[in-house]
Amino acid sequence: MxxxxxxxxxxxxxxxxxxxxxxxxxxxxxxxxxxxxxxxxxxxxxxxxxxxxxxxxxxxxxxxxxxxxxxxxxxxxxxxxxxxxxxxxxxxxxxxxxxxxxxxxxxxxxxxxxxxxxxxxxxxxxxxxxxxxxxxxxxxxxxxxxxxxxxxxxxxxxxPAAVALHALRRGRVRAGDTVAVAGAGPIGLLIAQLARIAGARRVIVSDVSEARLSMARDLGATEMVNAASADLATVANGVDVAFEAVGMQVTLDAALASVRKGGRVVFVGLCGGLVSIDGFDLVNREVEIIASVGYxxxxxxxxxxxxxxxxxxxxxxxxxxxxxxxxxxxxxxxxxxxxxxxxxxxxxxxxxxx
Known part of the structure; x- marks a missing residue:
């Protein structure tokens, strides 16, 4: 050639x-x-x-x-x-x-x-x-x-690190915050790693893969939740910021349920269709939903x-x-x-x- x-x-x-x-x-x-x-x-x-x-x-x-x-x-x-x-x-x-x-x-x-x-x-x-x-x-x-x-x-x-950092900034994560990440794919793992670098005192990561949860632990996550057998919201118990990093209804539900009143949910995953949200619950808890695209x-x-x-x-x-x-x-x-x-x-x- x-x-x-x-x-x-x-x-x-x-x-x-x-x-x-x-x-x-x-x-x-x-x-x-x-x-x-x-x-x-x-x-x-x-x-x-x-x-x-x-x-x-x-x-x-x-x-x-x-x-x-x-x-x-x-x-x-x-x-x-x-x-x-x-x-x-x-x-x-x-x-x-x-x-x-x-x-x-x-x-x-x-x-x-x-x-x-x-x-x-x-x-x-x-x-x-x-x-x-x-x-x-x-x-x-x-x-x-x-x-x-x-x-x-x-x-x-x-x-992908740029996607993660932009999402972290959109979510206004600060030192001392508690953070949940629904999904331990590349973006979710990088969000978890960068959240700890930013000073988050708790970073809870959920996924159905034990291998990915093990990597989350290695990258600094403080708690791991296998979503096949445990509930992110129960473990997180009201975090300041939750990240949806998959693009599925089930992970969005988990992120919304894990955040405290007045907290923030950052939607990073690319969902292929419509998602449903409980508007009554959203307003009652004054939860802020933030979308993040690119960087x-x-x-x-x-x-x-x-x-x-x-x-x-x-x-x-x-x-x-x-x-x-x-x-x-x-x-x-x-x-x-x-x-x-x-x-x-x-x-x-x-x-x-x-």
Whole structure:
């Protein structure tokens, strides 16, 4: 294969992600070409693989990326700049973390600085080509230079960590607070870890997986609840802030029941449909419901926390897989009862490239 192509995991449809070669395109103004070091598989990626499209544009291009399927999947990634357009002040050889949110820069939300609420919001790797590939072309505003004290593995988990920190800030968690987390997937585990770093004196995590609850304990959670046999609300007994980190009615119910009067429930999980809430109970207890989507203005703080040794998001990584094996050993694992929490794809190891 010549230098004008690169290997990538390309979404063509539900159940159809192909490892194939894509043509290298010239850079446009404001763009940077990044050699990808590692790319994580997100739950959103798995949903697109199993039952998509959900977010991936089919037929009508995304208004910012201008792309439509088939496109390169993967939005949790890091790498090194290998080329930049003339109007970009970032040098080749710079290691970068990728904050993959698209923004138009012109709508009311962008004007307020709330770019995660852009009217044309989207993510590289879902609404445009992303990072599960040997290289990626991105707008320069997505890139954050990395110090040598942040490893590639840590940087590859910055995106879900950003979701967690934004949610924590939305929930206004303060030192001394009590916190419940319904769901010990990657986001829930990172919320628990960051809540303890923020000074929460109790962090109660519920899940049906003992392996995930064990990891929650290792990350600093003070109490673990197996939701298959115990009740989060009974153990939590009125926390200050509860986080729903799955996107299911049952976990939302658990979060709502676990919070005290006047407390806050942060809805982070992506629910696929309508949910029901007891409005009478909500008003009577003056419970505040807060939604949290994506992130804004958190990457520099997270990079600083990692560089100082305060925070290590890579502790949730359970496996690294070659790019050529991404479908069988990556996307297929959540459907076969595996105990993996965060799988990273390594594009420099091609594996069984087809």
């Amino acid at each position: 010549n230098d004008n192509c690169f290997a990538a995991a390309v979404w063509h449809g539900a159940g159809d992600i192909r490892i194939e070669y894509r043509p290298r395109t010239p850079l446009k103004s404001g763009q940077v070409r990044v050699k990808v070091s590692l790319c994580g598989i997100c739950g959103s990626d798995v949903h697109e693989f199993l039952t998509g499209p959900h977010a991936i544009p089919v037929g009508t291009p995304h208004p910012v990326s201008g792309e439509t399927a088939p496109l390169v999947i993967g939005h949790e990634f890091t790498g090194m700049i290998i080329e930049a357009s003339a109007d970009v002040d970032l040098a080749p050889g710079t290691r970068v973390a990728v904050e993959p949110e698209y923004r138009c820069g012109e709508c009311a939300a962008c004007s307020r600085g709330e770019y995660n609420l852009c009217q044309s919001m989207g993510f590289a790797g879902l609404m445009g080509s992303g990072g599960m590939a040997e290289e990626a072309v991105l707008p320069s505003y997505m890139l954050h230079p990395l110090p040598d004290t942040v490893t590639d593995r840590q940087a590859a988990v910055l995106e 804004r203005d958190v990457y520099p703080d997270l990079i600083g926390m990692i560089a100082s040794g305060l925070f290590d998001p890579s502790r949730i990584v359970t496996r690294e897989v070659a790019l050529g094996n991404a479908v069988r050993e990556g996307f297929g694992r959540p459907t076969t009862g595996g105990q993996d929490i965060k799988i990273l794809i390594n594009p420099s190891v091609k594996g069984a490239l087809s």
